[in-house]
Amino acid sequence: MRRSFILPWGIALLMLACGSASGTGEDRMAVKGxxxxxxxxxxxxxxxxxxxxxxxxxxxxxxxxxxxxxxxxxxxxxxxxxxxxxxxxxxxxxxxxxxxxxxxxxxxx
Ligand code: HEC
CATH class of the missing domain: 1.10.760.10 (Cytochrome c-like domain)
Incomplete structure (x- = not known):
């Protein structure tokens, strides 16, 4: 019971972390150039x-x-x-x- 509660949160946190690691839109454009x-x-x-x-x-x-x-x-x-x-x-x-x-x-x- 406990595990199945924690897992979706873990995934949500992971996605959040990845989202911020890829930077803002401005960063991405600058990186391209x-x-x-x-x-x-x-x-x-x-x-x-x-x-x-x-x-x-x-x-x-x-x-x-x-x-x-x-x-x-x-x-x-x-x-x-x-x-x-x-x-x-x-x-x-x-x-x-x-x-x-x-x-x-x-x-x-
Ligand atoms: C661990 C910390 C650290 C990181 C990470 C680091 N530096 Fe430095 N950098 C220093 C220190 C300390 C000095 C001063 C060295 C000295 O003069 O004794 C320095 C000096 C320099 C200088 C010489 C500046 C001057 O006018 O004397 C350049 C250029 C430089 N770093 C570029 C970079 C680049 C490019 C990167 C990434 C690839 C980088 N550094 C990563 C710590 C770091």
Whole structure:
């Protein structure tokens, strides 16, 4: 009796969780146009925040970074300080895309 009560709720919660994980309509459209944004939101927001400014866990504000794209790619590939290397996690293409995306966040001209 108890189990059959809990199960439908479990499924409803699961659907809710999936619904929010897929993001808002705005997110989905942006992801389509910018593969780097999807990579960023999945891998980088934990420390850098959605807007790149968060600086959590000692991370840098990406919007004021003065690094070149090459320097950024090297940091994303090899890591720096508390930031883990991503060369095993992301493909070269994804790293290029995510760096292109963070350069649109503000800082780099
Ligand atoms: C675990 C937390 C963490 C995550 C996740 C993380 N970073 Fe970082 N990031 C840092 C820290 C800490 C620094 C500063 C390193 C230092 O200079 O000592 C940093 C620095 C950087 C810098 C250099 C900025 C500058 O001007 O010096 C770039 C670019 C960067 N991160 C991009 C990314 C990207 C892209 C991702 C996702 C693929 C990512 N980071 C994920 C913590 C993180």
């Amino acid at each position: 910018s593969p780097g944004k999807a990579v960023f939101n999945m891998n980088c927001t934990l420390c850098h925040g959605r807007d790149g400014k968060a600086g959590l866990n000692g991370a840098k504000d990406l919007t004021v970074s003065t690094l070149t794209a090459e320097e950024m790619m090297a940091i994303v590939k090899n890591g720096k300080g508390a930031m883990a290397p991503y060369k095993q996690v992301l493909s070269a293409k994804e790293i290029e895309a995510v760096v292109a995306y963070i350069r649109t966040l503000g800082g780099a001209k």
